[in-house]
Amino acid sequence: MEKKEGERLFMRILLLVIMLYLCFCLGGCSFKDIDKRFFVVAMGVDWTGDKENPYLVTLRLAIPASKIGEGLAESQIEHLEAPSIAEAVRNIKAHVDKELDFGHCRMFLFGNSLVKESMEEPLNWLARRRDIQLIAYMALAEPSANKLLKENPSTERLAGNSFYLTFGKEGTVSPYTVTALLFDNFRRFKEKGLDPYLPIIRFDGDSYVVEKLSLLDKMKEKLVLDPKETKLYNMSANEFSRSGIPINYKGKRLAFYVSRVSRHVSISKDDIPIVSLHLKINGMIEQSPITVMDANTLQIQKMLEKNVNSTTQELLYKIRNAKVDPYGFGLHYLSQYFGKEEDWEHWQNVYSQIKFEVNSQIIIESTGLVR
Structure with missing residues (x-):
């Protein structure tokens, strides 16, 4: 009996030593507080045509403010040209003092030149990022995503909120606005017998205008519908x-x-x-x-x-x-x-x-x- 009790005591001590050793091997938490983060509210990708740096990535970063009101939305624009989208995002981190957080990014804009060239690389990057919301909106920006993100609607209360009100039907509900969700376009770019589309968004000096639709095959733009055709498509298809x-x-x-x-x-x-x-x-x-x-x-x-x-x-x-x-x-x-x-x-x-x-x-x- 004494021998068995000794073996049990030894096993308990050994288990305790192993658990203490594992605790020392554990790393610290990498979580960063909100005040150490930049929340990306909108992202744009343009095609530059340059062989060395073909992609121009633009990020709109929300700046927290104590006052909320029309025309008071504050944001910071960062943009960079790079050989790939992933490299551009990584290099932009060297231009800011906080960690970039894509968890609240629900608007992805693609420049007119990029949609005419190829959508394969942007979709590949979006599909692999684990922090990108599948309920995010997609749109074609005229004339470019970089120029559109630099505009600031006079009625915007929160950074990027105008995009959400336009495409999320939480604000205006227009028959000319066709909403393209990220998860649906992932399916459309891969599914047989079903092709993707992107609403076309532009800035008229005061606010965003969405009244045309770009139709794509599995790679790039093939046809643009005018406002009347867009309204008819929205009614007959959706x-x-x-x-x-x-x-x-x-x-x-x-x-x-x-x-x-x-x-x-x-x-x-x-x-x-x-x-x-x-x-x-x-x-x-x-x-x-x-x-x-x-x-x-x-x-x-x-x-x-x-x-x-x-x-x-x-x-x-x-x-x-x-x-x-x-x-x-x-x-x-x-x-x-x-x-x-x-x-x-x-x-x-x-x-x-x-x-x-x-x-x-x-x-x-x-x-x-x-x-």
């Missing part, structure tokens, strides 16, 4: 309500407010597939000649349906001719027919020849109030 459909009615302008949109897509299995897009749109007449009453709604509905059918079909053919597919018709085709590799090859070969049929159903719920 089922975006709070939009509007204007037409000419008896020589005057009539505006139809869209309160609800639903869509259905079906694709035939023909040698040259036919894509049928069905739209059901509910809303009310927002502005019209004073003579428009409930008795005129049937005629107006037919005119609105004809307008939506023709303009949407024209947009679909324009996108098809640019050889991009932001609607995801190719992905829908594969899922509808349990597509294999040969089906995907067939879709790619005939995509430039596919036909579109658009059928819309407009329901006028009200003609508004006339006093």
